[in-house]
Amino acid sequence: MITFDDVSVTYTGAGRPTLRDVRLHLPEGELCLVTGRTGVGKSTLLGAVNGLVPHFTGGHLSGEVTVAGVSTRQAPPQELAHLVGVVGQDPLAGFVTDTVEEELAYGMEQLGTPPDVMRKRVEETLDLLGIAPLRHRALRTLSGGQQQRVAIGSVLTRHPRVLVLDEPTSALDPTAAEEVLAAITRLVHDLGTTVLIAEHRLERVLQHADRVVHLPGDGRVAVGTPAAAVRDADVAPPVVRLGRLAGWDPLPLSVRDARRLAGPLRERLAGRAPEAVAPPGTGGADNARETVLAARDVVVGYGSVRAVRGVSLDLAAGEVVALMGRNGSGKSSLLWALQGSGPRRSGRVDVAGTDPGRVPARKARGLVGLVPQTASDLLYLESVDAECAQADQESGAAPGTARALLDDLAPGIPGARHPRDLSEGQRLALVLAVQLAAAPRAVLLDEPTRGLDLPAKERFTALVRRLAGEGRAVVVATHDVEFAARTADRVVITAEGEIVADGPAAEVIVASPAFAPQVAKVLAPQAWLTVEQVAGALAPAGRPVAVERAGA
Incomplete structure (x- = not known):
């Protein structure tokens, strides 16, 4: 053909x-x-x-x-x-x-x-x-x-x-x-x-x-x-990497194939608890004390369609929240309402005593930063350096702030290059640098892993954890269950504009057949989320964990 x-x-x-x-x-x-x-x-x-x-x-x-x-x-x-x-x-x-x-x-x-x-x-x-x-x-x-x-x-x-x-x-x-x-x-x-x-x-x-x-x-x-x-x-996908770790031959290609081989592995893991996704000192529950953003009874509608129905949500410093749900369940509408630019029929949002939807855009950017589904929607100038300079000016930041952030996130991007000529990962880094120039305490990311290969996703996971470690509240709206399993402390699931589940990642996504990662499905009812967690549990005491990385 x-x-x-x-x-x-x-x-x-x-x-x-x-x-x-x-x-x-x-x-x-x-x-x-x-x-x-x-x-x-x-x-x-x-x-x-x-x-x-x-x-x-x-x-x-x-x-x-x-x-x-x-x-x-x-x-x-x-x-x-x-x-x-x-x-x-x-x-x-x-x-x-x-x-x-x-x-x-x-x-x-x-x-x-x-x-x-x-x-x-x-x-x-x-x-x-x-x-x-x-x-x-x-x-x-x-x-x-x-x-x-x-x-x-x-x-x-x-x-x-x-x-x-x-x-x-x-x-x-x-x-x-x-x-x-x-x-x-x-x-x-x-x-x-x-x-x-x-x-x-x-x-x-x-x-x-x-x-x-x-x-x-x-x-x-x-x-x-x-x-x-x-x-x-x-x-390789998680079931294949889990098969390599366990020594299965032939390697499984599906969850069904892996479950048929996983009995002995589940026995070896019985009685052991997986380590937390976030290492100590990188954010997560230990540092999640201060409430950065509080939303109460938020309602968003478009004509006769109610996209968000009375949602209340608290976001804490040092916490990574995965916002998940079916297509059309209101995730993007909720993020835009929290950021202040989106339509909001009723309800209130509080960030440091201020509602970002009730202040000028320049001040709102210093409260909440949002990277939309299509990051390039925020890029409209002819070069990377021009975008960075404009971000500094609009945010009231010192000249060079956005460029320094970009160099930290994705080193080596030529300043004269047109933003449309960047890779997906580079564009994402540029838009994130533009948003971070205003130093917002809350960072909202809408489907940020679209178009990213596994190595780029690994780097982005580290970046998100670092943002949380700096004391920011980070929300990632995503359908990527493997990314959520590796990155999130907490998972919020929406349906028809309402929150239907909210809790620790290990509890919420393991309990959901639709949003569970492959490792969780293979090793259920045990609460393992990633190959790295399994490798850590199997490693002899005192010996460093040897496991291939997702993008290795």
């Missing part, structure tokens, strides 16, 4: 090819997982399948890419639209209509699909992705996860023979991600659709894959079965 014949891609000004001498054949009806760290060329590989590379991206492509016998060199992307459906990392950037139903139909209209067929496919897709209640909603009013499902649906209605997905589950809650992946798997098994998925959250996708294409970073690709690919991989 898809063939790369000695393909190399070199962008203008690049010192070396992004892809080099790639030979790859993907047959019909397979789900192929594309892995590799940020910046190694995964998006370039995906873009070459429908001709976006090099027709729209520029650069030079040598060799030949064919899809169902059609050369992407001769056929531009618009002529491949009936064959290849593509969903990018940013769903909102690809929308061209106003409502969900219109967006699902738009692609079929461009292909001249008969109206009766269009109607049938729209209904099928609404049910398949669980978005029927959203059919008349305006796209701009949807949550990030809801937008992502609509973006996938707008491609599925065209019934392409090849489906290319760039981080399709990054904005989805665990249950929605499972539903979307189940739908994609049905397309592969029942309709023979060939699917390519690039995804950093391997724990979600690996068990569904027929084949893994790994980009190690030198421009080449390595192809193999999932079992072979993870055996010595530098990046």
Whole structure:
């Protein structure tokens, strides 16, 4: 179905090819997982399948890419639209209509699909992705996860023979991600659709894959079965790393496989207690005394929709809180209301005796800092240094404050570089530096790990713990259960705009089938969250713990 014949891609000004001498054949009806760290060329590989590379991206492509016998060199992307459906990392950037139903139909209209067929496919897709209640909603009013499902649906209605997905589950809650992946798997098994998925959250996708294409970073690709690919991989999901620690052979690819092998390990761990996520002196319960932010009876509404329903919440100094819940449960609306910029129908928020929603924006920034889901929304100048200088001016900070924070968070970013040319992790660091320049006591982060590979996530975990160690209250709205397990002291779960669970991370997420990390599911009913905790318990007394890191 898809063939790369000695393909190399070199962008203008690049010192070396992004892809080099790639030979790859993907047959019909397979789900192929594309892995590799940020910046190694995964998006370039995906873009070459429908001709976006090099027709729209520029650069030079040598060799030949064919899809169902059609050369992407001769056929531009618009002529491949009936064959290849593509969903990018940013769903909102690809929308061209106003409502969900219109967006699902738009692609079929461009292909001249008969109206009766269009109607049938729209209904099928609404049910398949669980978005029927959203059919008349305006796209701009949807949550990030809801937008992502609509973006996938707008491609599925065209019934392409090849489906290319760039981080399709990054904005989805665990249950929605499972539903979307189940739908994609049905397309592969029942309709023979060939699917390519690039995804950093391997724990979600690996068990569904027929084949893994790994980009190690030198421009080449390595192809193999999932079992072979993870055996010595530098990046692996928790069940695989737990299997390596326990010496299981073959290594498990799913929670179900791991549980079948975990009996002896649970016996070894019986009677032992896991260490706390936060090491002493880095924040957490020991330092969580002063209340930094207090919210009472907060209500947020949009027209007839009540997104937040009378929420009360206290945030303490030195505490990392993971805010979790289904897509559309009100997490982002709550964060914006706490920060002061978002609409609030009633209720109050108190930070150091001041309501951030009742003071000018400059003063509010010194109370609460917020990094939105799409961090680049806060970047509008032409260079990194310009953004830092503007942040100092708007925050009333000394010149060089934001730049010093950025150098501390992500050293080595050139000041003349355009913010849009930064990696996801670098953009996140820049926006966080911009927010921290005002020295807020409360820091709110909305889905900050989207687009981050595992090593970058490791570094970000350390950063969040450091912010807590400085006495700040940190809230992370996230669907990334593995990140929450490694980072949070406390977990708050929302549903339909209300808080339905609030307590220590180990208690709340272990008790939740949807939000439990892989290690917790494998070793349940014991309350282990991470591979590092298990390694620490198994290490002989007085001997340092030897365990591979998530991004090692």
